[in-house]
Amino acid sequence: MIPALIDLKRSDEGLMAQLTSQLRELIASGRLGKGRMLPSSRRLARDLGVSRNTVTYAFEQLAAEGYVEASHGRRPVVAVDGHEHIERTGTATSSVRSARPRLSPWASGLKQTDWPMSYQAQLKPLRPGHADFREFPNEVWARCLRRSAVGAAKRGLGSVNRTRLCEALAHYLVTSRGVRATAEQIMILPSAQAALTLIAAALISPGDDVWVEDPGYPGAAAAFRASGARVTGIGLDEQGMQPMRGRAAPKLIFMTPSHQHPTGRLMSLARRTEFLGLSRPGKTWIVEDDYDGEFHYDSRPVPALQGLDAHGRVFYVGTFSKVMTSDIRLGYLVAPPALVSTLEIAQRHIGLIASSHIQEALAEFIADGHFLAHLRRMRRLYRARRDHLVEELERQLGGMLSVEVPPGGIQLIARLQRGRTDRAAVKRLVAAGVETRALSSLALGQPRDHGLLLGFAAWRESEISAAVRTMASCL
Ligand SMILES: Cc1ncc(COP(=O)(O)O)c(C=O)c1O
Structure with a gap:
């Protein structure tokens, strides 16, 4: 009957771990009561179609945790009363269902802020704030x-x-x-x-x-x-x-x-x-x-x-x-x-x-x-990329954005014409594959300016040109 309660799958978890956790759950939930004798490892292995090692490992692990008593040459016996176990631990399964945690005032506020910004997993042009790791x-x-x-x-x-x-x-x-x-x-x-x-x-x-x-x-x-x-x-x-x-x-x-x-x-x-x-x-x-x-x-x-x-x-x-x-x-x-x-x-x-x-x-x-040496090389490279981004923005989006050319750094701001809000523009650009950040999202109070924060250091000139083309078609 025990084999019918076990359902092993070929998965990353491994057969030993699956068998151990399913037996543990059967005992903890009271379905295998205290004093119940488990089958021999040879028999259970045969019924489940797994190696005897797998079953022996599961029995040894459960014995070490106190769920069964096993002595050499004898079939293991369930050593805990599942119903008592539920009362003590409040759970009958290995899956944890916890009540909503009561966070500190500081932690409660964390998700209400726009920082750190949640970007997509894959770095995309022209995400600001990055050097070129390549x-x-x-x-x-x-x-x-x-x-x-x-x-x-x-x-x-x-x-x-x-x-x-x-x-x-x-x-x-x-x-x-x-x-x-x-x-x-x-x-x-x-x-x-x-x-x-x-x-x-x-x-x-x-x-x-x-x-x-x-x-x-x-x-x-x-x-x-x-x-x-x-x-x-x-x-x-x-x-x-x-x-x-x-x-x-x-x-x-x-x-x-x-x-x-x-x-x-x-x-x-x-x-x-x-x-x-x-x-x-x-x-x-x-x-x-x-x-x-x-x-x-x-x-x-x-x-x-x-x-x-x-x-x-x-x-x-x-x-x-x-x-x-x-x-x-x-x-x-x-x-x-x-x-x-x-x-x-x-x-x-x-x-x-x-x-x-x-x-x-x-x-x-x-x-x-x-x-x-790396710093000197990057300074030359990033300066050329900054200039390239500025040229492309002016050539393709000159009427729509005004660029503040920074004397240094790895990103720049392109301001939107008066009356245009940046968050909507950022949403459209991100959907089209150009990652940027809204200047207004960096304001502490009421945003005074709207613009796009564009990174140039991490992107090759061909990537910058392609991203600006996408921006021109989106905006
Ligand atoms: C102004 C400023 N200070 C500090 C940092 C954070 O640097 P770190 O990654 O070392 O925490 C950043 C990251 O973007 C930044 O823009």
């Missing part, structure tokens, strides 16, 4: 990874040569980005977003005021809101974020001065100095997110705002997602000296630890010159 020197990177893994035995468990990457990075940031940094101030994290989470956890109390750019990077508002901050979006003008003169300075200001996200605007020196003046009394912190400041095409990269700060009030955040590939999952934070030790402990508490193998591989990638 151009990444994967063979060289693989060699660095291999050497890091092999060298792990020599380095010893847990003894990440952290300073090697921090020192290489400090040297790069000081010489190429004008940051004031020692290796001790650098914290390697799994992403720039992790750096924002860490800063928020260390500094923000519920109700603290935080200013962010509007439109701006939604991940920043999300990180500070998660700590209970009152986040206010501050508008932009040609010089970048406005300093809101006459208003009480907040606890923290988040900004992307080298290349404002998403407009690409560069914050003027006068504006930078004004913001540093706001932070000087010692109550306001500034977070400078230099997520793609490496990519400047029309002039030398602008030195970081953090390098102008003599009072230790500025955090400098960076990521390898754009310079290398988003899959690398490494970002970093240059912390003000007074906060380094607190942040290091907080990092362990929150668990924002980056893999030591990858850190070691990256240290080697930088030390051997591959990082700067």
